[in-house]
Amino acid sequence: MQKLPVFRVGEGHDVHRTAAGRQLILGNIRVDCEFGLDGHSDADVLLHAVIDALLGATGRGDIGEWFPNTSAEWKDADSADMLTHVWQSLAADGWQIQNLDCTISAEKPHLGPWKPIIRERVAQLLGLSAEQVNVKAKSGEAVGPVGRGDAITADAVVLLAGKPKT
Ligand SMILES: [Zn+2]
Numbered sequence: 358m359q360k361l362p363v364f365r366v367g368e369g370h371d372v373h374r375t376a377a378g379r380q381l382i383l384g385n386i387r388v389d390c391e392f393g394l395d396g397h398s399d400a401d402v403l404l405h406a407v408i409d410a411l412l413g414a415t416g417r418g419d420i421g422e423w424f425p426n427t428s429a430e431w432k433d434a435d436s437a438d439m440l441t442h443v444w445q446s447l448a449a450d451g452w453q454i455q456n457l458d459c460t461i462s463a464e465k466p467h468l469g470p471w472k473p474i475i476r477e478r479v480a481q482l483l484g485l486s487a488e489q490v491n492v493k494a495k496s497g498e499a500v501g502p503v504g505r506g507d508a509i510t511a512d513a514v515v516l517l518a519g520k521p522k523t
Pocket of ligand 1: 371372373396400401402405
């Protein structure tokens with residue numbers, strides 16, 4: 358009898374405060390903006406949500422366990438390196454990504470023109486085709502921390518397929 362692959366779904370959520378004098382980086386893309394995000398690493402809120410989705414799907418804890426913000430090794434880290442580190446570990450165990458769906462919530466900047474660029478880059482970082490990745494952008498409807506421009510959040514959902522259990 359043919360064995361079906363094992364499927365696992367994972368979700369990730371992240372939030373970072375906006376901060377003047379920082380470069381805004383979303384999905385490893387330097388987005389033109391008069392402010393950036395505060396954080397221990399490069400504060401790439403989208404990649405952090407993606408990392409948590411991958412760790413969640415495979416029951417491997419969360420980003421804080423893998424990259425403690427007290428760790429000198431990951432201070433000002435490139436989040437793309439963090440994502441690659443996690444993904445290589447999962448891929449080595451036979452996991453494949455079926456699809457990844459993401460939402461960035463930001464009152465500013467307007468992310469419409471950036472969505473396809475971010476999508477391509479995230480797909481590239483994970484060795485996927487762009488069709489396997491979707492990046493959505495929402496405003497904060499002028500309410501709450503996102504709507505006031507105090508924070509940017511990101512959510513990610515991923516579906517993984519693994520080797521059938523023998
Ligand atoms: Zn983060």
